[in-house]
Amino acid sequence: MGIYVHVPFCRSKCFYCGFYSVASLKLKEAYLKAIEREIDLRKGYLPEDEVHTLYFGGGTPSYLEWEDLKRVVATLEANYSFVPGAERTIELNPEDLTEEKLRGIRDLGFNRLSIGVQSFSDEQLKRINRTHSAQQAREGIELAANMGFDNISMDLIIGLPGQTEGELLDDVEKASRLPIAHLSVYMLSIDSNTVFEHMVKRGEFRLEDEEVMAERYQRVCERLKESGFEHYEISNFARNGRYSRHNTSYWQQKPYIGFGPSAHSYDLHSRQWNTANLKVYIDHLDKGMLSFEREELASVDLYNEYVMTSLRTMWGMEKQKLEGDYAVFWKQVQEQVRKYESSGDLIEERGRWKISEAGWVISDTILSDLFVV
Missing domain, CATH: 3.20.20.70 (Aldolase class I)
Structure with a gap:
């Protein structure tokens, strides 16, 4: 962690x-x-x-x-x-x-x-x-x-x-x-x-x-x-x-805990973030309470986060994980993947999809097209 x-x-x-x-x-x-x-x-x-x-x-x-x-x-x-x-x-x-x-x-x-x-x-x-x-x-x-x-x-x-x-x-x-x-x-x-x-x-x-x-x-x-x-x-x-x-x-979506005002935490199932207000943060803890918001992550959220975080890196996203854990969503975006593969912006190497060096310039567009709403 x-x-x-x-x-x-x-x-x-x-x-x-x-x-x-x-x-x-x-x-x-x-x-x-x-x-x-x-x-x-x-x-x-x-x-x-x-x-x-x-x-x-x-x-x-x-x-x-x-x-x-x-x-x-x-x-x-x-x-x-x-x-x-x-x-x-x-x-x-x-x-x-x-x-x-x-x-x-x-x-x-x-x-x-x-x-x-x-x-x-x-x-x-x-x-x-x-x-x-x-x-x-x-x-x-x-x-x-x-x-x-x-x-x-x-x-x-x-x-x-x-x-x-x-x-x-x-x-x-x-x-x-x-x-x-x-x-x-x-x-x-x-x-x-x-x-x-x-x-x-x-x-x-x-x-x-x-x-x-x-x-x-x-x-x-x-x-x-x-x-x-x-x-x-x-x-x-x-x-x-x-x-x-x-x-x-x-x-790589590993768990972490954040302390302090505005700090985020992730436990593999949900995200939570402390209030972005120092005085409110202090006042609540003075009373032994936490001040934060929390979001439970649905399977589509986990898929979108996996795409977003993994494609930011040179290691990319694992094809086996996409076809296994996220198969229902992966089927919906395969046509987009083929489009970016044809343009050279996405490449497949050793069972992983990753954005090419040239493709990183349009990474926001690629990620958006691979998200499932």
Whole structure:
């Protein structure tokens, strides 16, 4: 099983970010007490207690002090059994990559760093309201590597305001020269309740055309392949097989439990998600109650999720599973599969269907056509 911990605090809100967070530490102590209670209350959510992956996301987990992180980790370790060599990931902003912070994180057992760089252009970083510089990002990653962290991931964004293809490929080149094992490259989207959404409505900013974004995505994929990265998921690339084990478990539909406001959980039969409101989350746990919504998954939901998650990856979906577990739905979409096979966007290899490198550009369309409503 995997554990996700949502830390909802940020120094400031990035203009593109739609994840739940608050730009204040006012409720930090109340949050820490609440998440400790939630971990204790939900111990029996999954039948097993053996943890293979742990992921601290946010928000900005590295915004918390070492003592704060230790409280949460200690509570988890008191309730769950972590297997030897479990992957423990924590998200950090480049300005938090100091020797003291990194030493503390290592002492807590974190062995994988996920660093939100987004761009190596100081001008772009200011446009999206990031609180670090390009130099801080480069120097911080090199410091982490020199301190012994050998599983470092970082993020970049395609389609930032005013970003040219040359600037994007320069970002990719700079990233590939750093001592990282993993790179996530996301195409900018306009999420609800973000600064960018309001800017789009006021006509101050618009997304690049889909064709332009698709072309840049393909160029990024080509450039990273030349630099020794394996394209193993739509937005993710790894060197030497250093895939994100935690995120891969999502795509392989393994069970996980999420703690903190807005965190999701999956027990193979249903999904549930905590309220995306820090005060409500805290108030309920102060009374020994949980605040969440839950969805029972019907067989058609499980089929659609299997298609969506498995086709995101280079491993694809297993033909035997489709013909067995999901036979009734599989019969309904075989004509669509043949259509995409003829176009070269879907390929069959060793009993698995997967999206081709060229097909990943239209993955949303392929997935939609293979869903059963």
